Amino acid sequence: MSDRAIDKTVELRDVRRSFVQGDAVIEVLRGVNLDIRANEIVALLGPSGSGKSTLLQAVGLLEGGFEGSIKLNGEETAHLSASGHTRIRRDMLGFVYQFHHLLPDFSALENVVMPQLIAGTNESEAEARAETLLRSLGLGERLNHKPSKLSGGEQQRVAVARALANAPKLVLADEPTGNLDEATADLVLAEFIRLVRQEGSAALIATHNERLAAKMDRIVRLHEGVLT
Ligand code: ADP
Ligand code: MG
Numbered sequence: 369m370s371d372r373a374i375d376k377t378v379e380l381r382d383v384r385r386s387f388v389q390g391d392a393v394i395e396v397l398r399g400v401n402l403d404i405r406a407n408e409i410v411a412l413l414g415p416s417g418s419g420k421s422t423l424l425q426a427v428g429l430l431e432g433g434f435e436g437s438i439k440l441n442g443e444e445t446a447h448l449s450a451s452g453h454t455r456i457r458r459d460m461l462g463f464v465y466q467f468h469h470l471l472p473d474f475s476a477l478e479n480v481v482m483p484q485l486i487a488g489t490n491e492s493e494a495e496a497r498a499e500t501l502l503r504s505l506g507l508g509e510r511l512n513h514k515p516s517k518l519s520g521g522e523q524q525r526v527a528v529a530r531a532l533a534n535a536p537k538l539v540l541a542d543e544p545t546g547n548l549d550e551a552t553a554d555l556v557l558a559e560f561i562r563l564v565r566q567e568g569s570a571a572l573i574a575t576h577n578e579r580l581a582a583k584m585d586r587i588v589r590l591h592e593g594v595l596t
């Protein structure tokens with residue numbers, strides 16, 4: 369595999385997805401093409417229902433039923449088994465959702481340690497990394513707080529730290545600040561972008577907020593099933 373191929377963290381060609389609803393077939397993705405370079409932060413814009421989440425599920429190897437080519441870090445994923453998809457998700461992807469999905473019985477620190485332990489990092493290393501990430505997001509005084517003792521913005525910062533815990537090549541985020549008030553959303557997104565840049569990851573971030581999208585390296589828009 370050439371270095372040139374690896375420079376492309378994401379390479380989508382003619383990705384298609386439709387859903388059958390009763391007698392109707394809804395064609396949500398109608399031939400999506402997208403390249404994302406290593407270290408590039410791309411905003412995915414489109415109104416509600418345009419297929420942003422569906423596209424992120426394709427890139428995140430979270431669902432089947434897609435047609436076309438999905439290459440991640442130069443590797444074609446279309447014909448891999450479920451365990452192949454699991455390996456790629458574990459080794460190169462990080463996810464942030466609109467709702468944080470933190471483990472409620474575990475502290476902020478533990479929530480960021482956990483994915484590292486699953487990936488085989490030893491506990492002391494995982495704790496040190498979790499603490500560094502949380503401190504850099506301004507949560508140094510919140511390490512031992514459970515999610516219910518954190519504000520919405522703080523919870524989402526922990527989710528950001530968790531997504532970056534295993535130094536993923538690619539971070540996928542589905543309206544990561546969609547559940548926060550405007551001022552908090554701006555702050556959390558700015559921190560998120562800063563940390564992604566600092567870590568050298570690429571990112572694809574769905575949002576319907578033009579103002580937030582303008583802070584990223586590039587904007588792509590989903591319109592009638594294709595990217596413009
Ligand atoms: P967005 O994230 O941009 O709001 P989605 O990707 O969630 O859009 O949805 C795009 C379209 O696909 C919507 O019309 C939605 O109803 C439809 N859709 C998404 N998932 C399913 C599903 N599992 N079954 C049927 N239709 C779906
Ligand atoms: Mg969505």
